[in-house]
Amino acid sequence: MNDKIIITIAREYGSGGREIGKKLAEKLSIPFYDKELITRAAEESGIDPDLFENADEKPSNPFWTSLAFNIGTFSSHNPTMNDLPMNDRLFLIQSKTIRKIAQEGSCIIVGRCADYILKNEPNAVHLFIHSTPEDKLNRVINSYGIPSEGAKEFMKKTDRRRAAYYDYYVGEKWAQMEHYDLSINSSTLGISGTVDLIFEFVKMKQNLQR
Amino acid sequence: MNDKIIITIAREYGSGGREIGKKLAEKLSIPFYDKELITRAAEESGIDPDLFENADEKPSNPFWTSLAFNIGTFSSHNPTMNDLPMNDRLFLIQSKTIRKIAQEGSCIIVGRCADYILKNEPNAVHLFIHSTPEDKLNRVINSYGIPSEGAKEFMKKTDRRRAAYYDYYVGEKWAQMEHYDLSINSSTLGISGTVDLIFEFVKMKQNLQR
Numbered sequence: 358m359n360d361k362i363i364i365t366i367a368r369e370y371g372s373g374g375r376e377i378g379k380k381l382a383e384k385l386s387i388p389f390y391d392k393e394l395i396t397r398a399a400e401e402s403g404i405d406p407d408l409f410e411n412a413d414e415k416p417s418n419p420f421w422t423s424l425a426f427n428i429g430t431f432s433s434h435n436p437t438m439n440d441l442p443m444n445d446r447l448f449l450i451q452s453k454t455i456r457k458i459a460q461e462g463s464c465i466i467v468g469r470c471a472d473y474i475l476k477n478e479p480n481a482v483h484l485f486i487h488s489t490p491e492d493k494l495n496r497v498i499n500s501y502g503i504p505s506e507g508a509k510e511f512m513k514k515t516d517r518r519r520a521a522y523y524d525y526y527v528g529e530k531w532a533q534m535e536h537y538d539l540s541i542n543s544s545t546l547g548i549s550g551t552v553d554l555i556f557e558f559v560k561m562k563q564n565l566q567r
Numbered sequence: 568m569n570d571k572i573i574i575t576i577a578r579e580y581g582s583g584g585r586e587i588g589k590k591l592a593e594k595l596s597i598p599f600y601d602k603e604l605i606t607r608a609a610e611e612s613g614i615d616p617d618l619f620e621n622a623d624e625k626p627s628n629p630f631w632t633s634l635a636f637n638i639g640t641f642s643s644h645n646p647t648m649n650d651l652p653m654n655d656r657l658f659l660i661q662s663k664t665i666r667k668i669a670q671e672g673s674c675i676i677v678g679r680c681a682d683y684i685l686k687n688e689p690n691a692v693h694l695f696i697h698s699t700p701e702d703k704l705n706r707v708i709n710s711y712g713i714p715s716e717g718a719k720e721f722m723k724k725t726d727r728r729r730a731a732y733y734d735y736y737v738g739e740k741w742a743q744m745e746h747y748d749l750s751i752n753s754s755t756l757g758i759s760g761t762v763d764l765i766f767e768f769v770k771m772k773q774n775l776q777r
Binding site: 482485487532533534535537538539540541542545546547550553554557558561562565 | 692695697742743744745747748749750751752755756757760763764767768771772775
């Protein structure tokens with residue numbers, strides 16, 4: 358496929374969204390960004406990657422007023438940026454990296470409100486991967502190595518944090534189908550079936566773009 | 568395709584969900600039920616079709632306690648059924664018709680909480696069709712013939728009624744991706760593209776069932 362395609366993947370913890378994204382990227386031969394995004398944002402900004410890692414997908418403070426409506430007005434050259442809490446600064450730098458990556462060419466970006474950051478990008482499709490509670494729990498314990506005791510709580514907590522992160526930076530509720538072109542239950546077709554379905558979807562979308 | 572497949576389609580008003588279902592049914596050569604469900608439920612119960620029509624996708628009283636947890640315990644032979652408000656009785660009769668249709672063979676059923684009624688049916692896939700506000704408004708005015716003045720309000724009201732109906736009978740929030748195998752924005756691929764995508768999805772699901 359030669360046409361540019363940007364795919365953002367939001368995902369419930371344990372849904373296999375990352376694995377689906379990675380396999381899809383291989384199938385499409387395009388770059389894949391999950392944690393890789395942090396490395397790149399750190400490199401480009403000269404900021405310690407550990408700071409990015411600590412702030413990753415965490416809101417500055419979930420009780421604060423939403424930052425969503427300010428995102429567009431900030432840039433790293435804006436002097437008021439330095440007055441922002443560290444997590445917000447990192448979010449804005451990361452957003453800039455996301456936009457830059459999308460400009461460079463086809464890619465898959467997992468999480469980090471990329472659907473919102475790239476919502477006006479004409480070549481982008483936005484996906485959400487969810488799954489049944491049983492499959493998620495099973496994956497979290499058996500693939501991610503989370504101890505079974507407390508795994509359910511850890512899963513819930515991770516999704517709550519992602520929801521708070523989205524809510525804080527986007528100003529909207531997380532995991533709402535209206536933000537996505539396709540929301541897929543990965544339990545229905547399994548990981549490789551879901552990859553195949555998205556692949557078909559992408560091909561159809563690219564045919565329309567031509 | 569010879570394998571049995573039950574497809575339920577929930578949809579936002581104006582998303583083209585009905586048209587997608589109808590075209591998909593033709594492509595799969597399987598029966599399609601939207602308003603047809605009412606006719607059949609009326610025929611089988613001997614109840615005036617106008618009563619069904621009036622109650623169609625309307626909750627008995629949105630302020631009442633949810634009926635969801637009682638559905639399983641009622642049947643038309645249950646003497647307490649006669650004590651229920653008319654809309655609730657019709658809902659239960661209609662639910663029975665939905666289960667009967669699903670038993671008979673492959674089919675597509677639009678709306679009427681069919682995803683919930685058939686949630687334990689192993690051959691079923693549950694879809695939700697949504698769309699951009701612009702496309703919905705355009706379709707409502709230009710295809711459904713709703714006067715442009717007030718079309719937006721009519722659209723919102725219809726979806727609010729569907730949400731109340733779902734909430735009342737299922738006891739859960741409408742239009743939540745977790746209830747569906749696939750939630751699709753029909754604006755992305757258009758009506759025929761969306762039909763093609765679901766067709767691929769159904770083929771993949773059937774291959775897994777074999």
